[in-house]
Amino acid sequence: MTGCGRCSKLSLAASAFLLVRSVRDPETVRLTLRQTDSLFKAAGLSLNDLLDRASQLSDKLHSLSTSLTNDLDSQFPSVGGKLMKPSMCHTSSLQIPNDKDQALSVPENELLSLVRSLLMAWSDPLALLSSEATNLPHPERSSINSKTRELQDHSNSLGVGLERLVRKMGSSPESLSSLPFNSNDLGQDNVSRLVNFHFLLSCFRRDSHKIDSFLKVLRCRAAKMLPEMC
Amino acid sequence: MHVFSSEGLQAPGQPRIVICRSPEKETFTCWWDPGDNTDPNTTYALYYSLEGSDKVNECPDYKTAGPNSCFFNKSDTSLWVNYNITVMATNSVGSSMSEPFEVDVARIVQPNTPEGVKVEVMDDGEMKTPFLRVTWEKPRSADTRSGWITLIYQIRVKQIKADSWEVRCKPDHGFWSEWTRPVYIQMPEFLDDERTVWILVAVFSAFTLFILTWTVNLKRNSVKHCLLPPVPGPKIKGFDQQLLKSGNSEEVFNALVIHGFPPTSYEELLVDYLEVFDDDEMHKVLDSNDPHVASVKSSSMSSDSDSGRGSCDSRTLLIDKSVERRSEGGAKQSTWVSIEPGSLMWTNMFLSSQLHSEHHYYQQDLHLQQSHETKSTYHNVPEISCISSSGHITRNVENQLDKFLIKSQVCGISDPDGMNAAMPQSPELQSMEYVEVQTVDQENILHVQPLSDPEEQSQQLSNFSSGENYSKVRDVISDNVLLLQRDPSSPPQPSGESQCQGQLESHKRCKPDTSSPSSVLQLGNGYVDSTMMTS
Numbered sequence: 001m002t003g004c005g006r007c008s009k010l011s012l013a014a015s016a017f018l019l020v021r022s023v024r025d026p027e028t029v030r031l032t033l034r035q036t037d038s039l040f041k042a043a044g045l046s047l048n049d050l051l052d053r054a055s056q057l058s059d060k061l062h063s064l065s066t067s068l069t070n071d072l073d074s075q076f077p078s079v080g081g082k083l084m085k086p087s088m089c090h091t092s093s094l095q096i097p098n099d100k101d102q103a104l105s106v107p108e109n110e111l112l113s114l115v116r117s118l119l120m121a122w123s124d125p126l127a128l129l130s131s132e133a134t135n136l137p138h139p140e141r142s143s144i145n146s147k148t149r150e151l152q153d154h155s156n157s158l159g160v161g162l163e164r165l166v167r168k169m170g171s172s173p174e175s176l177s178s179l180p181f182n183s184n185d186l187g188q189d190n191v192s193r194l195v196n197f198h199f200l201l202s203c204f205r206r207d208s209h210k211i212d213s214f215l216k217v218l219r220c221r222a223a224k225m226l227p228e229m230c
Numbered sequence: 231m232h233v234f235s236s237e238g239l240q241a242p243g244q245p246r247i248v249i250c251r252s253p254e255k256e257t258f259t260c261w262w263d264p265g266d267n268t269d270p271n272t273t274y275a276l277y278y279s280l281e282g283s284d285k286v287n288e289c290p291d292y293k294t295a296g297p298n299s300c301f302f303n304k305s306d307t308s309l310w311v312n313y314n315i316t317v318m319a320t321n322s323v324g325s326s327m328s329e330p331f332e333v334d335v336a337r338i339v340q341p342n343t344p345e346g347v348k349v350e351v352m353d354d355g356e357m358k359t360p361f362l363r364v365t366w367e368k369p370r371s372a373d374t375r376s377g378w379i380t381l382i383y384q385i386r387v388k389q390i391k392a393d394s395w396e397v398r399c400k401p402d403h404g405f406w407s408e409w410t411r412p413v414y415i416q417m418p419e420f421l422d423d424e425r426t427v428w429i430l431v432a433v434f435s436a437f438t439l440f441i442l443t444w445t446v447n448l449k450r451n452s453v454k455h456c457l458l459p460p461v462p463g464p465k466i467k468g469f470d471q472q473l474l475k476s477g478n479s480e481e482v483f484n485a486l487v488i489h490g491f492p493p494t495s496y497e498e499l500l501v502d503y504l505e506v507f508d509d510d511e512m513h514k515v516l517d518s519n520d521p522h523v524a525s526v527k528s529s530s531m532s533s534d535s536d537s538g539r540g541s542c543d544s545r546t547l548l549i550d551k552s553v554e555r556r557s558e559g560g561a562k563q564s565t566w567v568s569i570e571p572g573s574l575m576w577t578n579m580f581l582s583s584q585l586h587s588e589h590h591y592y593q594q595d596l597h598l599q600q601s602h603e604t605k606s607t608y609h610n611v612p613e614i615s616c617i618s619s620s621g622h623i624t625r626n627v628e629n630q631l632d633k634f635l636i637k638s639q640v641c642g643i644s645d646p647d648g649m650n651a652a653m654p655q656s657p658e659l660q661s662m663e664y665v666e667v668q669t670v671d672q673e674n675i676l677h678v679q680p681l682s683d684p685e686e687q688s689q690q691l692s693n694f695s696s697g698e699n700y701s702k703v704r705d706v707i708s709d710n711v712l713l714l715q716r717d718p719s720s721p722p723q724p725s726g727e728s729q730c731q732g733q734l735e736s737h738k739r740c741k742p743d744t745s746s747p748s749s750v751l752q753l754g755n756g757y758v759d760s761t762m763m764t765s
Contacts (some may be wrong), residue, residue, distance in 0.1 A: 062403055086312055086334075087282035098308040100256045100378045206310050209336045209403060213255075213309070213378070216402075220377025 047168050051219040054165060057158040058115075058212035064151045065205040071140045071147070072198050089203030090181050091121050096210060103217055109169060111214050113176060116162050118207050119155060121179030125200055126152045128186065132197060137190040151204075158211075241324035242272045245317045247331040251340045254371045255379045255401070256304050258335050259295040262317040262328060272321040276300040281312040309336045339404030341381060342369035344397045349415040362415060366397045369407070393417060 045053075086092070096114055097103040103111070126148075133141065133148040186196035243265035252258035264274060276289035289300035313335070317328040346367040353360040364385060372379050380402040386409070388394040394412035446453055 059402055066403065085281060092282070096310070098310055099304060100373065100376070101304065103378065104376055206334065206336070210310055212402070213336075216377040216380055218377070220375065 045164075047165070048219070048223050050161060050165050050168055051215065051222050054158060054161045055212065055215040055219045057154055057161065058208065058215045061151060061154050061158065062205065062208040062212045064147055064154065065201060065208050068144060068147050068151070068201050069198070069205055071144055072138065072194075072201065075139055086202060086206060088199070089206070090125070091118060091179050091203065091207050094118065094121070094177055094179060103214065108218055108221060111218055112162070112165060112169065115211050115214050115218075116159075116166070117177040117179065118211050119159055119162065120176060121181065122155060122204055122207060123159070124181045125183075125204065126155050128181075128183070129197065129200060129204075132186050132193065136197060137194060239269055239321065239323050242267045242269065242319035242321050242326045244326045245274060245319045245328045247315060247317055247328055250313075250315070250331070250333045250338050251405075252307070252335045252338050253340060253342045253369065254373060255309065255335065255339050256371075256373070257302055257307050258333075258338060259299055259301045260315055260331070260333070261295070261299045264298055264319060265326070267319060267321075269321040269323075272319050274298065275318045275320065276315060277318065278313050278315040280308065281314065307335055310334065336403070339379070339401045341372050341379070341399055341401055341404070341407045343407045343410045344369060344383065344399050345410075347395060347397050347410050347413045349393065349395045349413050351415065351417075362393070362417075364395050364397070364413075366410070369399065372401075388412070 094114070094117060096118075097106050106114070130145075130148045130152045133145040135141075136144055138144060183196075186193040186200070245265045246263040248261045248263050250258055250260035260276065262274065262276070264272070274292075276292075277286050278289070279286045287306075289302075290306050291301040291303060292299070294301035311334070313331075313333045315331040315333060319326045319328075344366040346365070348365045350363050350365070351360050352363045366383070368374055368381055372381055374381055381399045382402065383397060383399045384406070385395065385397050388396075393415045395415065396409040396412050398407045398409045400406040
């Protein structure tokens, strides 16, 4: 199971990235300090390894988001989705291939740029989700809080890995689409905070699936010589 | 809202969209429940609209997925876009709309079941035990090669009579597929490694045991020799085996003799029996010495076939021999003499005290020892004194020798006076002529003792003390005088006793009296051991 090892190493790189980018709480610091010295070990990873680890991270991200939405829906099944349309997600403006044929026709670097743009667009919303989860008026708050925090960590780790992937692929960095997230809070009252939280998480769930799908396509495309990987 | 037609028909019931599934993330199908509907002519239509769009589209394919379903092909399928779907049932009376159904294709992926499940018993060289290999193929529709869908598989085994294997799969994010139809395999019988090892060990042990038993059986003697070594034979001190091997027999014999002689002590080692039944020597002596005696002897020999003869002969012989030796010089002793004294003494005693048992000797020895102080143990009859006493007796009876001899002969051969009681005694007398060699002194003197059972001795002693008619050596006055005394407590012979006691004062008359024919005949019981005779 080399995949797990790759996964952890990639997360180490992401943690190092965290240290530089945003140190928000002692837990993150501890995680970062613990894994910083392992950063160099990721230097020798091949493209396949990097893509494999990235796809595992994206897979984890999507699973976490699905789990989070289920947690939310268990208590307020009618809250999400009804009040706010998915088209209102702040990443919906990004043009992406929405079926297999389109996705497979997109070049690797473009596909990777799409993934990076999506992930970058979710950096601030995930930070907001993580901070809001601490005082979310929800019975499953503790679980939601920890999962949100984990979601943020994995997202950051994946961001670091994607940067390494770009350098590894050697392609000229594509221009990343800017997807601004102009919200500093989820609302004043508990209901709006809960509804916005749910809506935001639903958006991330879809986008994480996109990211995961594209990364897995990239992985299999990079591993053409290794058909057993797909 | 229910619309009733004129024929009483009812507008269709509200249909319900049950489920939408995408087997490969490229197409998807939605199924609906027609609801309560009795009109067979009711038609169903599925309308959908994509999010962010107000355009309503009807289902592109009602047939592919079967009745009450709508199949969306690749061109109509988009990911990450919500489909808002409604189903409308319509009959002649009216129509009915289902509840809207929101679906994202990315969230309804449920692959088809895997295909081509096979279970085989594999037995290649690398693994010692056979194993099972289960193979399957991905669902044909799923495009896992491009990475558009990633499948995860599960296998379950049900062990009943045979193993049944089922496989299912699930996409990375989606629902598990249905299980495949079970595949059965019969597990072959085989010996596992542990059992094989034990069997091998058992076989090897049995083989080893068999070999061991066989070897021991063959080499039984060697094993016995090894376990129980033979006791080494006694080693003769000073015996040179090399000399025996190399040297001649004479040297060996010399070495043996030199080593073994003279023995330092015979006290415990030498218990031998000397037969003092010496007819031949006696004959020799008789022949050589005294023609008179010889004639008598010859006559006795010719006439006497009885063993009692020996006692009579020996008397004559010894008296004669003693006389001869006395004339030659008593102090001079040849080896023959050294052996002879036993018989000599014995005969002497026979003569004097009618040869009863040896306790008489004890007393005699005691007297002798006290008088002469020549012997250390009273058991040992001093040879010289015996000889001398014999000689003395002989001298005393010398003039009566003829008579004595005749008397002896009469005693031995026939008993004209009806001495039948003495006759059966003679064999026992002869048997009494065995002596036991007690000690051999440093001076080559053989001490003999009449062989008798100790018990018998004690019995005889007691008998003696109880006053049987015995005569005993009373004393030896001088070197040449043997005093014989009849038991004073013997009442049956008052005359003899008085005679003998009277002779104690006049020593020279005792013996003749004792040896007088009347005395001898009269003391027929006294000559022999009365206890033995009576017994």
